[in-house]
Amino acid sequence: MLLVAVVLAGMVWARLAYWQVVQHGQLTLQAQAQYRELVELPALRGAIFDRNLTQLVVNTTVYSAFVSPDQIAATQRDAVATGLATVLGADRPKVMATLESNVKFAYIARRFAKAKADQLRTLKLPGVGLQEETQRSYLPGTSSGSTLAANLLGFVDWNGDGNYGLEANYQKALGGTPGYISSYRDLANREIVLGTHTHQDPVNGQNLVLSLDANIQYAAEQALMEGVKRDRAESGSVLIMDPTTGGIVAWADYPSYNANSFNRTNTALFKDNVLSYVYEPGSVMKVVTLAGAINAGAIEPGTVINDPGVLNVGGYRIYDWDRRNHGNVNYTYVLEHSLNVGAMKAMLAEGHPAFYKNLEAFGLTTPSGIDVAGENHIAPPSAAKMQDSQYATTAFGQGIDVNMVQMLAAINVVANGGKYAPPHVVERVGRNLNPLLLQPQRQVISAATAAKMTTMMQMVVQHGSGWTSRIPGFQLDQCGKTGTSQIPVNGKYTQDVWSSFVGFLPAKKPRFTMLVVVRKPHYPGSENDWTLNDGYMTAEPIWKQIAQTLVVSWHITPDKP
């Protein structure tokens, strides 16, 4: 009897010891979970400003409404459904179905404005709750379907993560570090603020100051939209750079998207064609080719060559765009009239190794490294593996793939006295200056070569294919070069083209460098004459319209003669 009592008591004690000693930690955690709560204190995401400190992105609070059907009496369902349908515009039968279901929690509407939330609060509907959420709101763009600089800025998804563009690239700096508060709750699940708790303050995200100019950005987007529509093109992009610093002034894509409603946007539009789209730059490349050859001492702007309109290279016959015999011409004429044979002869005069080193020095063989997410880059074959024919076509911008940032940064070398200004968008992160701005710039070509190329590019506007870009008063003081290259599909060139125009002004002390690319334009009448799709008919008018806005907005005056 005693033994039985001892055994039974032992079993009880053992069970007690099990719960009190062995399971102590686990039970403590479960108990704490009931009255203690760890609340994340979200960090405020940093704002983004343009160069004039115009705010481009604002954090706003939006609300989501949810219901707990098991807390709503059957007699109240009708009133709750009516209230939700009236304020939020929800589908009443659907709401009723949710309320009559066995679910514990269901969203009725997501991310609506504060005004609606206030209306809902006043109704004091039972079993209906409001959840606060932060949303990034972007400025309106050229049309209701787009926001300003959407492809450059990217957007922030509902989890608070930056997607695409600067929002993705600067996620860590913008996002900050969330804090937390561990506090107690009473039986009614109300927080006891003054109870024992631990508290860690959040570290808010840092603000970004960009080199972008919101007014120029808007003007660029507007001119681009009109140009792409007029040219019946597939798409187009504009990139404007400060020649001395490499800071991006405008970064426009068309078509673009509305970052405020990214969840309802075709994801194909998120792609940024400035940085993610590689293309063959065409004759714009002749600036790089001739600059390298002049710098190497292989040619001079006045050096005369014979251009019969065709050249045999590596077993291929490569023609000028017009297939005409131009006779004896100098290199200024070659650039003015965009002659492929001249560009190939300059490359040959310089030699393959020096030409390849020239491509490297101009930054065309490596990614630009710009501080925006999603750069796409196709490296050319190594110097040894490049065929003679590819050297030849690269000299006039076919057979080499670049993105717009690479190409503009390369041309900007001429505008910047022969120095390579690293392209960048962000000038300041918080209080810190972008370290790129403090580094010395790489000298690619001599200042004398840059000056010669500048004069040659002036001649393009005065006598050559750049004539449609002339701005009244600046005709003698602006530099430019067109580019038109056929688009290859499955290894064969098609009749569709990438047409582009690059230029800067004033010639001696440039205030901006701008590249416009129009993809697959179908200019009115080009069915009979494909040259109407050339850069001088499609990209140049867009360049001119934006440049005129820049001249007026930035008070640019021509150089003194």
Added chain:
Amino acid sequence: MQVAGSVAAERLRLNVFGHAYVGVGAVVIVVLFYLAIAAQITQSSYDIARLQDQQRQLIAEQDQLRYQEVTMHAPAQVQQHAAQSGMQRVIPSRFVTGQEVAVDLSAAVGASPVDATPLWLRAVAVIANTVAGTRDVMASTKK
């Protein structure tokens, strides 16, 4: 003395009970005081929570107003308002004129620049470039 001492002792014993009552009373007062303070703290914490909620709403309203303000200054909005007011941006057509700087293509073209580098130096450069490769673009610049 003996009698006086026993009376004092009796009083002292009563005082011990008295102290017990006082002690219990004090404990009750402390407990009540604690409860009152705790209730006050809890009430205050609810007030703080309510004020925090109010603050959150005010911040939300401020954000909304900030967005409205920023949007009103946005180029798109400015242009829209300008257009509604009948204003239009005019591109200036008059600028300061400059002197023409143009190459006369019809003029006789001179001979190509002659490379004055001695033949032996060119041969050395060819060998050096083949063996070591050119250092950079600037290295090959003709002085």
